[in-house]
Amino acid sequence: MQSIEWDENLLVGVNRFDKHHRHLFCLLEKNYVAWTGNAKAEEMEPLVDELIDYALYYFTEEELLMKEYAYPGLPAHEQRHVQVIQKMFGYQRDLIHRKKMAIAELSELMESLGNLLKGYITDVARQYGVYLNSIGMY
Numbered sequence: 001m002q003s004i005e006w007d008e009n010l011l012v013g014v015n016r017f018d019k020h021h022r023h024l025f026c027l028l029e030k031n032y033v034a035w036t037g038n039a040k041a042e043e044m045e046p047l048v049d050e051l052i053d054y055a056l057y058y059f060t061e062e063e064l065l066m067k068e069y070a071y072p073g074l075p076a077h078e079q080r081h082v083q084v085i086q087k088m089f090g091y092q093r094d095l096i097h098r099k100k101m102a103i104a105e106l107s108e109l110m111e112s113l114g115n116l117l118k119g120y121i122t123d124v125a126r127q128y129g130v131y132l133n134s135i136g137m138y
Contacts (some may be wrong), residue, residue: 004025004028004029004032004110004111004113004114004117005025005029006021006022006024006025006026006044009122010025010118010121010138011129011136012121012125012126012127012128012129013126013130013132013133014128014129014132014133014137014138015138017125017128020058020061021056021061021117021121021125023054023058024051024054024055024058024117025089025114025117026029027047027050027054028051028110028113028114028117029055030047030051030074031044031048031051031110032110033109034047039122043094044091044131048091048092048095050093051088052085052088052089052092055084055085055088056085059081059084059085062079062128063079063081063124065132068135069132069135071128071131071132072126072131073124073128073131076124077124077128080120080124081112083120084115084116084117084120087112087113088113090114090123091109094109112136
């Protein structure tokens, strides 16, 4: 599996959001480590819930700030948030219904979520970073 860790190439230049992105990657890694360590489904459920809850919290905060500063790319950004959350809900659904995924399936899912988050940051979040930096927010 490709690394799903956050790295400095994912900085968007807005400190508060960079911290959120790092935390999302930590939660994703925490899920992967627990699952590959043979955690039971009932042990995984709180970890998955934490990942989803944090993503929802962060995306809401991000969208509110974008509205406050009239970020022109907000509608497209909100659509990306929906994609990420839907993927996370799919992970949660698989966990609940199947109770145990093969390591290969989990690796594929974690890599997919990691790539989705990396793509979100590099394709979308960086754009608002440039915009917010241009109005003095770092």
